[in-house]
Amino acid sequence: MEKIKNLRLLVQLGFTALTNGYVTGFVQGKIFTGLSKAACLPGLNCYSCPGALGACPIGSLQAVLNSREYHVSFYIVGFLVIFGALMGRLICGWLCPFGLIEDLLHKIPFPKKLRKLPGDRWLRHLKVAILVGFVILLPMFLVDAFGQGQPWFCKLICPSGTAMAGLPLLAVNGALRDIAGWLFAWKGLLLGIIVLLSIIVYRPFCRYLCPLGAIYGWFNPIALYRYQVDEEKCTRCGHCQRTCKMDIDIYRHPNTAQCIRCGDCLKACPHGALQLKYRCGSRAQERPGQSAE
Numbered sequence: 677m678e679k680i681k682n683l684r685l686l687v688q689l690g691f692t693a694l695t696n697g698y699v700t701g702f703v704q705g706k707i708f709t710g711l712s713k714a715a716c717l718p719g720l721n722c723y724s725c726p727g728a729l730g731a732c733p734i735g736s737l738q739a740v741l742n743s744r745e746y747h748v749s750f751y752i753v754g755f756l757v758i759f760g761a762l763m764g765r766l767i768c769g770w771l772c773p774f775g776l777i778e779d780l781l782h783k784i785p786f787p788k789k790l791r792k793l794p795g796d797r798w799l800r801h802l803k804v805a806i807l808v809g810f811v812i813l814l815p816m817f818l819v820d821a822f823g824q825g826q827p828w829f830c831k832l833i834c835p836s837g838t839a840m841a842g843l844p845l846l847a848v849n850g851a852l853r854d855i856a857g858w859l860f861a862w863k864g865l866l867l868g869i870i871v872l873l874s875i876i877v878y879r880p881f882c883r884y885l886c887p888l889g890a891i892y893g894w895f896n897p898i899a900l901y902r903y904q905v906d907e908e909k910c911t912r913c914g915h916c917q918r919t920c921k922m923d924i925d926i927y928r929h930p931n932t933a934q935c936i937r938c939g940d941c942l943k944a945c946p947h948g949a950l951q952l953k954y955r956c957g958s959r960a961q962e963r964p965g966q967s968a969e
Contacts, residue, residue: 681940684769684770684938684939685779687770687771688770688772688773688775688776688779689776691719691770691771691773692773692776695717695719695721695728695729695730695773696721696725696727696728696729696773696840697727697729698726698727698728698729699727701725701726701727701728702726702727702844702848703848704726704848705726705844705845705847705848705849705852706726707723707724707725707726707728707845708726708727708728708729710729712729712730713728713729713730713731714731715730715731716730716731716732716733716736716751716752716755717729717730717731717732717733718733718759718763718767718771718772719732719767719768719772719773719774719775719888720732720734720772720773720774720775720834720836720886720888721772721773721774721836721840722735722830722834722836722837722840722841723735723736723841724837724841724842724845725837725840725841725844726841726844726845727844728840728841732836732888733752733755733756733888734811734829734830734834734887734888735827735830735834735837736749736752737749737752737753737756737811737812738811738815738827738828738829738830739827740752741811741812741815741816741825742815742816742819742824742825742826742827743824743825744819744822744823756891756892759892760891760892760894760895760899761895761898761899761900762899762900762901763892763899763900763901763937764892764893764895764896764899764901764902764937765889765892765893765895765896765933765936765937766899766901766936766937767892768882768886768888768889768936768937769936769937769938769939770937772882772888773836773840774836774839774840774881775879775882775936777839777874778874778878778879778880778881778882779879781871781874782874782875782877782878782879782921784875786875786876788876789876789877789878790876790877791877791923792877792883792923793873793877793880793883793884796883796923799883799884800883800884800934802884803883803884803885803886803887803889803890804887804890806829806833806885806887806890807887807890807891810828810829810832810833810887811828811829811887814826814828815827815828829887831859832862832863833863833866833885834863835863835866835867835870835881837863838860838863838864838866838867839867842860842863842864846860870885878921879921879922882936883922883934889936890933893932893934894933896931896932896933896935897931899931900954901937901952901953901954902930902931902952902953903926903930903931903935903937903941903942903950903952903953904930904950904951904952904953905926905927905930905949905950905951906948906949906950906951909947909948909949910927910947910949911947911949912927913946913947914927915944915945915946916941916944916945916950919940919941919944920940920941921938921940922935922936926941926950927949927950930950
């Protein structure tokens with residue numbers, strides 16, 4: 677299991693460095709504007725990050741929805757469907773830069789770590805509400821006199837944008853510091869809360885707030901990369917759930933929308949009952965009672 681953890685950390689670090697490799701941007705406080713910026717990256721990687729070589733799919737989706745000329749982007753929708761169908765939330769666990777930040781924060785010692793926040797069952801639905809409200813509906817319908825909307829999720833909520841774009845840009849760009857007002861203060865406060873919670877509980881933003889995770893989570897039960905429980909080997913000992921930092925009862929719901937495919941449970945199972953499944957199969961092959969919650 678330790679080998680999987682080390683491999684995952686190396687992949688996270690490597691992918692984050694590769695997709696945010698425009699070092700000049702961090703030095704000069706400028707955003708990369710090359711041709712690759714027209715392409716989406718699979719994780720929550722802010723377009724405005726000085727080193728970002730690509731765009732965030734959530735930010736790109738809002739840019740289309742709040743436009744008065746376009747109302748849907750087949751490229752962005754197709755991108756999300758393809759990556760979701762191939763990997764589901766494996767992207768969250770292995771390829772998302774902000775997920776890496778949360779993982780590193782959780783390694784910081786704290787007197788008492790929590791398995792989950794009070795009201796977890798209801799809080800986990802917040803990310804769907806944010807997706808529908810702040811990513812889709814508000815950009816489409818809350819528009820100005822010219823019919824132009826705004827990227828409300830990026831503007832009011834996204835901690836990835838604050839951590840990876842706002843803070844680095846303000847650190848080296850005095851002109852931006854002079855105009856930073858209440859909005860940046862609000863997002864800084866929100867980021868601070870998420871940072872503190874990330875130390876106490878594992879990946880609170882991924883669990884409760886991330887709209888991109890909500891989209892990929894819907895694909896977990898049908899993704900090309902998914903888990904399967906061997907009914908004959910599984911004793912329902914619960915060891916997989918005790919190992920899972922997301923506190924998922926894997927033996928009942930191996931393909932829940934909450935699972936980020938970190939792989940900890942695969943090696944932790946003492947009976948070898950958990951397996952990877954690389955191809956789509958019939959529902960008869962799924963564990964009875966499986967849920968997307």
